Amino acid sequence: xxxxxxxxxxxxxxxxxxxxxxxxxxxxxxxxxxxxxxxxxxxxxxxxxxxxxxxxxxxxxxxxxxxxxxxxxxxxxxxxxxxxxxxxxxxxxxxxxxxxxxxxxxxxxxxxxxxxxxxxxxxxxxxxxxxxxxxxxxxxxxxxxxxxxxxxxxxxxxxxxxxxxxxxxxxxxxxxxxxxxxxxxxxxxxxxxxxxxxxxxxxxxxxxxxxxxxxxxxxxxxxxxxxxxxxxxxxxxxxxxxxxxxxxxxxxxxxxxxxxxxxxxxxxxxxxxxxxxxxxxxxxxxxxxxxxxxxxxxxxxxxxxxxxxxxxxxxxxxxxxxxxxxxxxxxxxxxxxxxxx
Ligand code: CP3
Numbered sequence: 001x002x003x004x005x006x007x008x009x010x011x012x013x014x015x016x017x018x019x020x021x022x023x024x025x026x027x028x029x030x031x032x033x034x035x036x037x038x039x040x041x042x043x044x045x046x047x048x049x050x051x052x053x054x055x056x057x058x059x060x061x062x063x064x065x066x067x068x069x070x071x072x073x074x075x076x077x078x079x080x081x082x083x084x085x086x087x088x089x090x091x092x093x094x095x096x097x098x099x100x101x102x103x104x105x106x107x108x109x110x111x112x113x114x115x116x117x118x119x120x121x122x123x124x125x126x127x128x129x130x131x132x133x134x135x136x137x138x139x140x141x142x143x144x145x146x147x148x149x150x151x152x153x154x155x156x157x158x159x160x161x162x163x164x165x166x167x168x169x170x171x172x173x174x175x176x177x178x179x180x181x182x183x184x185x186x187x188x189x190x191x192x193x194x195x196x197x198x199x200x201x202x203x204x205x206x207x208x209x210x211x212x213x214x215x216x217x218x219x220x221x222x223x224x225x226x227x228x229x230x231x232x233x234x235x236x237x238x239x240x241x242x243x244x245x246x247x248x249x250x251x252x253x254x255x256x257x258x259x260x261x262x263x264x265x266x267x268x269x270x271x272x273x274x275x276x277x278x279x280x281x282x283x284x285x286x287x288x289x290x291x292x293x294x295x296x297x298x299x300x301x302x303x304x305x306x307x308x309x310x311x312x313x314x315x316x317x318x319x320x321x322x323x324x325x326x327x328x329x330x331x332x333x334x335x336x337x338x339x340x341x
Contacts, residue, residue: 003133005066006197008282008314009237009260017307017315018066019339020137021332022263023322024059025071028329031058042087043079046072049121056126060134062329063336066316067135067198070126070191072119074141074202077183078150080111097153099165101172104179111183119187120194127195135198138191142203142242143180143221150176159208166217173217181221185228188236192229198237200263201225203253204321207244218242219252226257239263239284243321247272254281266320270306274313282314287335289319295331303338 002010004018026032035055039045046052056071075093079085084096098104127136140146144162152161166173188199206218222240229236241263242253250273254262261282264273270286277283291302306317317339323332 002197003066003135005135005316006237008316009198009239011279011314013312013314016340017310017317019317019336020065020067020069021059021319021323022069024063024065024069025055026323027325028323028327028332029058029062031055031062042073043085046076047115047118049118049125052119052122053125053129056122057129060130063332065134065336067137068126068130069137069139069200070119070123070196072122072139074139074146075149076115076119077111077140077180077187078107078146080115080187081107081179081183082112083107083150092155093149095149095153097161098150098176099161100169104172104176107179109179111187116187116190120190123191123194123196136196137198137200137239138188138194138196139200139202140184140187140225142201142206142218142240143177143184143225144206144209144217145202145204146180146184147173147176147217148205150180159205163208163213166213177217177221181224181228185225188225188229189232192233192236198239198260199229200239200241201257203240203242203245205244206242206249206253211249214245214249215252218245218249219256222253223256226259230258241284247276251276261314261316263318264320268320271309274310277314279314282316283310284316284318286318286320289321289324289327292319292327292331292335293324295328295334299331299334300338303335307339 032055039051052071056068060068086094148159148162151165226238237260239261240253240259243265261284264285266286266288291299
């Protein structure tokens with residue numbers, strides 16, 4: 001019998017929902033900081049199967065979440081296509097930018113298997129070490145979100161470089177998106193074959209596009225990835241996360257990709273979302289990550305709100321975005337105890 005997390009993806013609901021957290025392996029944990037220091041850089045940690053597996057398991061050992069998410073990054077796909085990638089300490093990712101036909105032409109057609117195999121090896125090791133009832137999640141970034149980093153060469157406040165390129169050179173931008181669709185689908189298939197029980201597609205910056213652009217750059221590419229994954233693995237379980245999108249947008253992504261679940265951020269009206277989805281799509285979310293920093297009664301109330309409003313719904317308890325590094329560990333313990341009481 002599979003664990004609760006998979007059973008919700010497969011159609012069941014529970015009085016006490018399964019729980020995990022986006023970015024659950026990370027800097028709020030002292031054991032993560034220690035392993036990261038041992039690895040050298042962040043990219044080295046992502047590409048070291050022993051250490052990536054170790055940090056994936058750390059939050060499972062400490063908190064007993066229902067699911068583990070493989071430790072990696074959405075920028076590993078462009079890196080495997082040949083874009084240089086590094087992390088500026090205290091700032092964030094830097095990539096060799098793709099801004100024109102010449103820089104696009106330098107990208108490979110296929111990801112370098114020497115790089116992606118390291119992720120698959122980490123999955124194999126992690127699956128072997130996980131308790132049977134704990135599910136393992138693989139992931140990729142959605143093409144739009146990965147393109148925002150690839151075009152700008154870094155994170156940006158408003159994703160203006162990618163939005164501009166999509167307006168000024170739609171044909172070139174389409175080629176970038178298509179390359180990411182192909183290679184991300186291949187990467188998800190590789191992760192499932194290596195032992196991932198489900199995969200999540202992170203579209204962190206889907207909230208900055210007008211409706212037509214959202215349809216073209218978010219809905220269609222994510223649906224195309226899902227179709228490719230299911231063509232290879234018909235019963236693949238897929239979670240979409242169009243962060244910042246409207247209810248209509250979330251609904252379109254979930255339905256056009258036949259997702260098993262959709263992640264929602266804390267802005268989304270979860271009750272309305274549940275009405276839209278009915279029993280067709282599970283909801284994953286959506287505690288405000290700041291409630292987890294606030295702690296105490298504010299946290300209890302926020303947790304109770306999520307649980308109360310999603311009672312009777314196919315629900316996976318999660319945050320509305322990744323946990324922040326300043327989050328006290330005792331608040332994570334308190335949240336889990338509250339969900340499971
Ligand atoms: O959820 C998990 O525990 C799995 C691992 C995971 C990471 N990144 C590890 C990470 C996942 C699923 C991601 C996804 C990711 N990466 C996204 C989409 C989800 C989201 O959070 O919006 C994005 C946009 C990225 C790109 C990225 N990686 C940025 C912008 C940054 C810097 C910001 C930051 O928090 O420092 C990263 C670094 C990163 N990826 C860290 C972790 C644990 C922190 C790096 C460190 O140890 O210094």
